[in-house]
Amino acid sequence: MTRAKLRAAVTAIATVGMVASGFPAAAVAQGNAQVGGAEVPCPTRVFWGDTHLHTSNSGDGVFNGVRLTPEDALRFARGEEVRSTTGIDARLSRPLDFLAVSDHAELIGIGRRVAAGDEALMVDPTLNRWHEMMNESVEQSIIAARELIVGFAQGELPELMRDPAIARETVASTWSSYLETVERYNEPGRFTAFIGYEYTSLPNGNNLHRVVLYRDGTDIIGETLPYPSTQSQDPEDLWRYMAAYEQRTGGQAMAIPHNGNLSNGLMFAMTDFDGRPLTRDYAERRQRWEPIAEVTQYKGDGETHPMLSPDDEFADFGNTGWDNANLDASAAKVPSMLAGEYAREALKRGLFFEEILGVNPFRFGMIGATDSHTGLATGDEDNYFGKFISDEPNANRAGGSIGAAIRGRVGWQYLAGGYAGVWAEANTRGAIFDSMARREVYATTGPRMTVRMFAGWDLATSDLTADPCSLYDRAVPMGGMLSGEGDAPRFLITALKDPEGANLDRVQIVKGWLDGDGQMQERVYDVSWSSPDERRIGADGNLTPVGNTVNLDAATYENSIGAVQLRTVWTDPDFDAGERAFYYVRVLEIPTPRWPLFDRLRYGAELPEDAELVAQERAYGSPVWYSPAG
Amino acid sequence: MTIVDRLRPLLREPLVYFLLAGALLFLLIGRGGDNEPADRNIIVGDAEIARISANWERTWQRPPTRAELDRLIDDFVREEILYREALRLGLDEDDTVIRRRLRSKMEFLARAEVESVSPDDATLQEWLDDNAARYAEGARTSFEQVYIGAGGDDGEELAQLRAGADSASVGEPLSVPRSLERASRTDIARQFGEQFAASLDPLEVGGWQGPVPSGFGRHLVRITAREPGEPARLSEIRQRVENDWRTATLDDRQEDAYRALRESYTVEIAGEE
Numbered sequence: 001m002t003r004a005k006l007r008a009a010v011t012a013i014a015t016v017g018m019v020a021s022g023f024p025a026a027a028v029a030q031g032n033a034q035v036g037g038a039e040v041p042c043p044t045r046v047f048w049g050d051t052h053l054h055t056s057n058s059g060d061g062v063f064n065g066v067r068l069t070p071e072d073a074l075r076f077a078r079g080e081e082v083r084s085t086t087g088i089d090a091r092l093s094r095p096l097d098f099l100a101v102s103d104h105a106e107l108i109g110i111g112r113r114v115a116a117g118d119e120a121l122m123v124d125p126t127l128n129r130w131h132e133m134m135n136e137s138v139e140q141s142i143i144a145a146r147e148l149i150v151g152f153a154q155g156e157l158p159e160l161m162r163d164p165a166i167a168r169e170t171v172a173s174t175w176s177s178y179l180e181t182v183e184r185y186n187e188p189g190r191f192t193a194f195i196g197y198e199y200t201s202l203p204n205g206n207n208l209h210r211v212v213l214y215r216d217g218t219d220i221i222g223e224t225l226p227y228p229s230t231q232s233q234d235p236e237d238l239w240r241y242m243a244a245y246e247q248r249t250g251g252q253a254m255a256i257p258h259n260g261n262l263s264n265g266l267m268f269a270m271t272d273f274d275g276r277p278l279t280r281d282y283a284e285r286r287q288r289w290e291p292i293a294e295v296t297q298y299k300g301d302g303e304t305h306p307m308l309s310p311d312d313e314f315a316d317f318g319n320t321g322w323d324n325a326n327l328d329a330s331a332a333k334v335p336s337m338l339a340g341e342y343a344r345e346a347l348k349r350g351l352f353f354e355e356i357l358g359v360n361p362f363r364f365g366m367i368g369a370t371d372s373h374t375g376l377a378t379g380d381e382d383n384y385f386g387k388f389i390s391d392e393p394n395a396n397r398a399g400g401s402i403g404a405a406i407r408g409r410v411g412w413q414y415l416a417g418g419y420a421g422v423w424a425e426a427n428t429r430g431a432i433f434d435s436m437a438r439r440e441v442y443a444t445t446g447p448r449m450t451v452r453m454f455a456g457w458d459l460a461t462s463d464l465t466a467d468p469c470s471l472y473d474r475a476v477p478m479g480g481m482l483s484g485e486g487d488a489p490r491f492l493i494t495a496l497k498d499p500e501g502a503n504l505d506r507v508q509i510v511k512g513w514l515d516g517d518g519q520m521q522e523r524v525y526d527v528s529w530s531s532p533d534e535r536r537i538g539a540d541g542n543l544t545p546v547g548n549t550v551n552l553d554a555a556t557y558e559n560s561i562g563a564v565q566l567r568t569v570w571t572d573p574d575f576d577a578g579e580r581a582f583y584y585v586r587v588l589e590i591p592t593p594r595w596p597l598f599d600r601l602r603y604g605a606e607l608p609e610d611a612e613l614v615a616q617e618r619a620y621g622s623p624v625w626y627s628p629a630g
Numbered sequence: 631m632t633i634v635d636r637l638r639p640l641l642r643e644p645l646v647y648f649l650l651a652g653a654l655l656f657l658l659i660g661r662g663g664d665n666e667p668a669d670r671n672i673i674v675g676d677a678e679i680a681r682i683s684a685n686w687e688r689t690w691q692r693p694p695t696r697a698e699l700d701r702l703i704d705d706f707v708r709e710e711i712l713y714r715e716a717l718r719l720g721l722d723e724d725d726t727v728i729r730r731r732l733r734s735k736m737e738f739l740a741r742a743e744v745e746s747v748s749p750d751d752a753t754l755q756e757w758l759d760d761n762a763a764r765y766a767e768g769a770r771t772s773f774e775q776v777y778i779g780a781g782g783d784d785g786e787e788l789a790q791l792r793a794g795a796d797s798a799s800v801g802e803p804l805s806v807p808r809s810l811e812r813a814s815r816t817d818i819a820r821q822f823g824e825q826f827a828a829s830l831d832p833l834e835v836g837g838w839q840g841p842v843p844s845g846f847g848r849h850l851v852r853i854t855a856r857e858p859g860e861p862a863r864l865s866e867i868r869q870r871v872e873n874d875w876r877t878a879t880l881d882d883r884q885e886d887a888y889r890a891l892r893e894s895y896t897v898e899i900a901g902e903e
Binding site: 045071075080094116117119120131132135136137165169184185187450452464465494496497498499500501564565567 | 685688690691726727730731734780803804805806820821822823824826844845846847869870872873874877
């Protein structure tokens with residue numbers, strides 16, 4: 001057995017966060033007369049975490065064989081050694097600062113009862129059979145899991161699983177035990193254990209999943225149970241439930257959508273769940289309840305797609321296999337669906353709706369997460385622990401099929417990571433949640449690079465070395481809004497490599513806008529890159545590639561190319577003060593080995609010919625939005 | 631010393647409970663009880679009927695009707711007969727599911743007691759003392775650093791700093807703090823990488839030194855203060871200690887219980903001496 005144990009590095013933070021009241025408004029700067037948002041804080045550092053992790057409380061997790069509990073997951077994330085379900089001792093080389101164990105709300109905990117052979121459930125022949133399969137072998141367990149997922153996606157679960165009394169009893173006891181565990185691990189200032197769950201809306205196998213994240217502790221959440229999609233598949237009903245929760249308790253919650261890439265066009269559709277045109281009221285509520293989106297995780301990258309961004313030479317990342325069908329591959333994807341699935345296109349649609357409705361429904365920031373179902377929140381290529389326990393380290397996972405080999409999805413297509421970087425004042429539920437609510441967050445595909453952006457009119461090159469706290473009075477951070485009428489705003493961007501990782505290739509600004517004809521447009525600008533004396537933007541508009549140092553035999557790379565840090569103050573050369581726009585940062589690392597290459601080296605894994613072995617990992621900052629004044 | 635006094639230390643041993651529980655199960659299932667696999671009498675008493683009825687009610691949220699109850703009892707009798715005959719034929723012995731189920735029941739017995747217990751301060755203090763290094767607040771370091779890039783170093787910047795130059799005017803700007811106050815080893819590693827944090831350890835408080843390597847390149851460093859680490863106080867980290875104690879104790883109890891049973895077995899494995 002491989003013993004994957006690296007050095008621990010526990011984070012200690014002594015400060016305690018300020019407690020904001022209500023949902024904090026994002027900072028707004030207007031024209032040349034700057035108006036900072038009220039109570040603008042100064043986040044001094046990035047906190048790293050995962051808002052999306054499953055354990056044996058999730059039906060699909062336990063049916064696929066995972067036996068780790070929320071407690072195991074929390075211990076692992078905060079840096080303790082944990083034995084994985086398949087018997088590998090694992091420890092994060094760099095612990096996380098926060099974690100939300102977010103198990104599926106639907107029938108939460110019932111899979112564990114089936115696995116344990118609960119008498120009340122064993123009277124059902126299907127559940128009895130599943131129980132036996134779960135305890136017989138991993139292979140049988142996976143077949144049972146597939147039956148469960150298909151039954152769930154198609155609304156054909158065994159009667160007892162749909163029985164309200166059973167559900168109530170199971171959910172209540174599982175949830176209260178979960179709350180008790182999370183509270184025991186939440187250490188303000190040191191490690192934040194969020195309370196949350198996943199709302200698993202899956203109409204006809206199309207992924208409309210949301211992670212629901214609470215700012216609150218058990219004292220406020222009290223008897224509130226998770227809202228399951230078995231109540232309603234319409235996310236608007238989830239928002240109503242969240243609104244009722246806030247009104248009743250004074251607490252706060254947000255919903256974080258993910259895997260639009262498996263929604264067959266529904267996640268960021270031009271219509272609501274029932275196919276009606278979006279209204280101003282819908283836009284207001286969506287913006288209110290969904291301030292951020294999870295855009296990169298194990299099941300693919302959702303920033304953009306080559307068919308949506310043909311001029312973006314880096315758009316082809318983390319989409320192979322995921323772009324051929326919906327979540328359970330029950331329906332193939334056709335190209336016209338892509339526009340409703342990816343974040344960049346959704347941000348563009350948001351500008352369109354803001355123009356016609358007055359409110360932008362898709363004003364969201366971006367984070368990454370794992371969506372691991374092993375209980376282990378791993379994000380690094382050189383230590384990938386897999387989506388399900390059948391994907392825990394072994395020689396066959398990269399070449400093996402995903403699920404029933406439906407639509408040709410293969411193991412190597414999983415990405416190894418996704419974490420959220422959060423600029424916050426302290427490592428507390430309140431401070432981190434508030435930063436997410438004002439979108440001062442960014443996504444990475446796993447590496448922990450430091451990325452910061454400010455936008456405004458009163459920014460100069462000398463501000464690159466200024467104390468960032470001094471900038472909040474005259475500029476907005478990522479996630480903020482600008483409103484103006486004359487000059488082009490300036491963008492101050494700094495990107496620092498992960499101190500344990502690869503150098504940086506380049507920093508780009510992705511701009512989306514609504515042109516004079518009301519058409520949605522996008523453009524990617526290279527704004528800062530390594531070795532600027534040698535690398536130029538050619539006639540085709542593309543920058544000289546950074547090169548590639550990956551040794552395919554040894555699964556190594558050299559930081560002999562790329563930059564430690566990239567910084568610039570940038571002005572949009574095509575700025576039109578009358579056009580709505582958004583700007584976000586994309587940072588690319590130099591090419592590094594992907595996880596299948598490590599598998600080939602360590603386990604002698606045989607890889608399919610088309611397996612991608614090298615990638616440029618990246619970070620996506622939350623946008624800054626510009627709108628014409630008046 | 632009375633017998634009770636002699637037994638008292640034993641009663642503090644979880645293993646004893648484990649063995650007692652095992653013996654009790656053995657008595658209930660193997661020897662006593664109303665329904666013994668070896669004989670051919672089946673007695674369905676009031677208690678059994680109440681249990682059957684309650685189980686139904688848990689699932690369906692109402693008591694069974696008379697007809698339903700009769701059917702449940704019939705089914706119970708049928709299951710009991712087939713169960714005993716299956717045991718007589720030894721069908722339980724090569725069934726993976728049954729073996730796993732019984733194994734997990736045994737492991738649960740070993741863990742159950744610890745799951746619910748609230749450890750007292752003395753227990754936790756002992757755990758804390760035994761694992762002091764894990765909880766100790768390491769040394770705190772205050773330092774200034776100047777980044778001199780990833781390339782070569784001709785000693786010029788170090789000479790400038792030692793001659794009293796303003797540190798802000800030397801070296802290259804980098805988006806990391808120019809100084810940290812009372813930073814722990816992990817704080818430093820988090821922002822500068824593990825290599826840099828480790829390289830600071832041997833440096834003395836005093837003037838400018840270096841270069842010191844990091845994940846970013848090379849730095850010149852001046853350690854301004856260093857405070858030794860302190861042992862952790864239970865009152866400040868009680869919850870964390872209790873979490874760790876419980877996790878470790880659960881694993882230990884399960885392993886101890888197994889070891890005790892294992893000792894009474896002789897195991898021979900083909901090919902091993």
